[in-house]
Amino acid sequence: MTHSTLPADTDGRIEQLIRDTLAPQVEAIDRGLYPGDFMRALGRLGGFGAALPPQTGGLGRDLPAQIDVIAQVARTCGATSFLVWCQATCAWYLQHSHNRAVQERYLQAVASGRLLAGTGMSNAVKHLAGIERINLRGHREGDGYRISGALPWVSNLGPDHLLIVAAALDDGGYVMFAIPPGAEGLTLRACPTFSGLEGSGTYGVRLKDVFVPPQDVLSGPEQFDAYVQDFKPGFLLMQIGMGAGLVQASLDTIHATNQRLQHVNCYLDDQEGDLRQALQTLLNQTHELARQGQAAPLLSVLRARALGSELSLRATQSAALHAGAAGYLMSSPAQRRLREALFVAIVTPALKHLRKEIHALEQPQAA
């Protein structure tokens, strides 16, 4: 992987936390343990606020540094890297809100990991891309909103966690808001067993006439489109960290197995050198786009995110083939990473969703 963009002392402390606290739990997380202690400890080291200013609980670095933290975690545990993405993205939404009241209530707590938070934005993001109907609906009530509906899968949740979602309003437009733990009308229900990501604290969410006061609104209908455009590049680019860490971990496996099996592994597709070069190109592009912030061209961001999915599918499959039967053992990280890479390619925006948006943006260019 490229050199981390974090200061060496922070980088070292996060690396040590991953080695001492996360690595021993990876198999248990794969089977359903939610790594709450690790998440809170990572928050204390600034692991969700690398791109946020220090006065909001951040490290005062930049978006490439946050992507590197997510990749660092993914190299050890893909499921946990998704939780880090969820938490960092909730901090990112709050940072980009123009409502100071919502920032004062939650930003520091979320950025420092004192308050863990889930983002239930898949449905709204897919809805805005013309893929599905919106599930949450509501209307204005006084200074706030009254919202009902259900979302099938939202991760990084639990009884003490914050939830950030968006809903369509009956009189037009959309509102994005936070729901604090224990809000009246909010219920979480257990999900069926997944083939991976079992420790991701994923629940079905039901909202029944939940009242959202003005101090919990991240964006009202007037600013909604501009607000989504503001946070979307960061939302997508941080997800590439999940894929990059899986590719790096797969390279580690390929390198190790080649010490014994190079004479036959050399007949496989996606050799170590090719994957390493592809990862470097992906990281260089991602860091460059992340440095551009909101000015990054959306088409390039979408292409980089799609490349992150494609490369993690290729690399994890190649690592499993390099490792052979040993990689097929339930105790082997090679088989777990195949399932985690598949998640990177199906979580919103899924590869099919990305290709739809890329196709739509390429049409006017072609004309």
Ligand SMILES: Cc1cc2nc3c(=O)[nH]c(=O)nc-3n(C[C@H](O)[C@H](O)[C@H](O)COP(=O)(O)OP(=O)(O)OC[C@H]3O[C@@H](n4cnc5c(N)ncnc54)[C@H](O)[C@@H]3O)c2cc1C
């Ligand atoms: C482990 C896991 C964690 C997730 N975490 C989050 C999260 O934190 N936040 C978030 O917003 N989204 C989350 N999702 C949803 C994810 O981002 C995608 O939106 C979801 O996988 C659907 O995408 P799709 O491409 O399969 O949709 P499509 O193929 O377009 O499917 C169409 C629709 O059918 C729905 N659907 C299909 N099967 C079922 C089912 N059995 N029960 C209920 N609905 C169904 C899907 O939700 C989707 O809306 C998670 C999904 C999984 C599997």
